[in-house]
Amino acid sequence: MAKDTSLTLRNFLIYQVYTRNHTKEGTFQALIKDLDRIKSLGTDIVYLLPIHPVGEKNRKGTLGSNYSIKDYRAINPELGTFEDFKELIKSVHEKDMKIMMDIVFNHTSHDSVLLKEHPEWFYYRDGKNANRVGDWWDIIDLDFTSSKDLWEYLIETLEIYAKMGVDGFRCDVAPLIPLDFWLEARKRIAKINPNFIWLSESVHKSFIKYLRDLGFEAYSDGEVYQAFDILYDYDIHEEFLDFIKGGSLINYLKAIMNQEAIYPANYVKLRFLENHDQERIASLVRDENILNNLTAFIFFVKGATMIYGGQEAYNTHRPSLFDKDDVDWSTYEEHNCVDLIRTMAKIKKDPIMATGKFNILLDFEPLKLIVMTYKNKEKVRYGIFNVGNDNHQIELNISNGTYTNLVNNQPITYNGKLSVEHTPIVFDVIK
Template sequence: MADDTSTDLRKLQIYSVFVRNHTKEGTLKALEPDFPRIKALGTDFIWLLPINPVGEVDRKGKLGSPYSIQDYRKIDPAQGTWDDFVHLADKIHELGMKLMIDIVYNHTSRDSVLLKAHPEYFLHDKQGKLFNKNPEWSDVAELDYSNHELWDYQIETLKQYAKVVDGFRCDVAPQVPLPFWVAARKEVAQVKPDVVWLAESTGGDYIREIRSKGYWISSDGEIYRAFDLAYDYDIDQDWHDYVYGKSSLADYVKVLNRQDLTFPANYIKIRYLENHDHERAHELFPNLNDLINWTAFSEFQKGATLVYAGQEVGISHTPTLFDSDKLDWESSIDLSPLMKRMHELSQDAIQVNGSYHLADSGNDIVKVVFETHGRQRLGIFSLRSNSGRAKTTLEDGKYDNLIDGSMVIVKNGVIRVTGEPIIIETNNFTSK
């Protein structure tokens, strides 16, 4: 991991926006009026999916993927201008938030300005045709980082954006050689030393596939040498296996606990229930009480939090990246108070640097414990809305549920679980 990464970044809540679909207008200007509402969720960073012009050659869908970028250094004219972008950043900063943008450095569109000017920067097969390590990405051309002149161009672009933004979310970061990212971080720090770097890391099966083809791809253990935060994709398959009933809660808890031993002490995972590449949380968890428990549990785990726009109102439709697919903000569900409260709790030092352990309490009830300096904060989440009992080392008595203020009773070292999420704590804890 980057040695200078502060564990205070575990306090972050990052709110992800696909500008094109967020509002009726789909522009940077139209997004600005929503900033106060986004801020009220507890948001620290607004992350914009790519806002650059989209390529036309081999485009998927009518509008094309925002990850098929035609020009890194320009703003999509359908979304606004560079001045609009700077104005948006200023408004975000005025509200006490920060701005993160998507950096897509593994590939460009197949009609990008970079491909036209420097075809030597791209992967080609023996016949001289464009070659992709991932053949499913048929709308893009993959870059070849063995050419160090490409490094100079990419780093100069990052420096340009660093004058405006506060963070970079780097798409498929492991497929770009790690030495590039190390060099980029060092160079960007000369423009803005406190830029936050988030890597979209990947899972084991994909790492194995790319390495079998003889190409670089970083594991999470490697990616942390250059990045502050990494995705939870190392256990994404384990999570989905549990959700779909293919494995037990005990199996899932085991890999979560293993993360805390596998990575450096100051590792930071971005915890999410949904993102633009995955199904919506409310689609995964149609039962509202399940959704509430999973929302609280996700935000109670050690690490930063990712919220995908629309998640807070329980949107279940997963929007396409390739066509206009506006968010439907009309909803009877409002998870905003819960998200705000969970973010408030995450600011406490016990959840930032306390010891951390998860346990299966049976009946699909998970227990999460943070401990530090005589304090214990205990979270209990019924992931399938089951009733049950959770054992605890806390003294018998009455406790306030830190989520909603309701009373929680510990009797004979046991908490009765009725299906609602619980977080309690004590300042007089002695480990047993």
């Protein structure tokens, strides 16, 4: 973890937007019109997928992936102009939110302006431009060992956007890029904005080993934390998916607790149920009661929370990265997920969620219950989430009495046992 990372990031809700598919228009101006709704969810950071021109050579799909970038210092005209982007930044700030943009420095499109100007900055295999991961055939990799001039160009690019008012960067496959580059970039950007937020897309453990076995450099989460404030929890994503698909819950919960020991004390993990690279959670979990409990859980577990535009409508279809494929907002009013997100985002703002001593009570796992606590000098906060199909009566180490479920503001009674049905439960025990 970067030494100056603020623990308050654990209180944050990050809202991920794929501008192309977020609205029918697919523009910055259309997104501006949706900011009030996004803010109403309790959002702290609006995170945009890449906003730059997309390469045309070896393009995937009709419009191509926004991660196949032609020019880091230009705006995709499909989304708008630089003036539109500046207006979006201003509008986000006026609503007391921050804006984060996606940074993709591991690779470019095959027709990148950099390839024309500086072919020596690129990775080659057998004398030809290539990438280190074979199935990413619409991109070619930069070679960070080629020249410090490349480093300077990229850091200057970051400085341009920081000076424009961008508050944070989400850095694509950051563990594949030299750690020293990120450390230098962080140092330089801090001179512009000392409170800048750095989010790293980490990679799965199996992918790290795969790259290392090929002879490439790939950093572990513990290493990447030196330069970043928040990391994806891909280090335990395989355990999460196994649980979601009917496998072991205990292995997933133990993996979360293991993070408490192997990362710096001020670590911040990004907790999510889905994102643009993963299937919609509502396509994997069809039971709405379990979906609601998982949604509440992802806010309660230690770390920052991210939701992907459309998740709050329980969309089952993951929009294509390569074509116009709009989010389906028609189901927005059909579920209570929106109210639940708003409530959990408010609960998450309590300082105990950032600085309290976090624990998972594993004894309840056989019941398909996730029971977690935060403790400080004033209180203990309990979170109980039923990810199974049955109701339960459980014993807790609390005094008999009536408490308030902060999720629905209803009383809950403990008289030697607590009734757990299908509504998420969050309550405080005052010391």
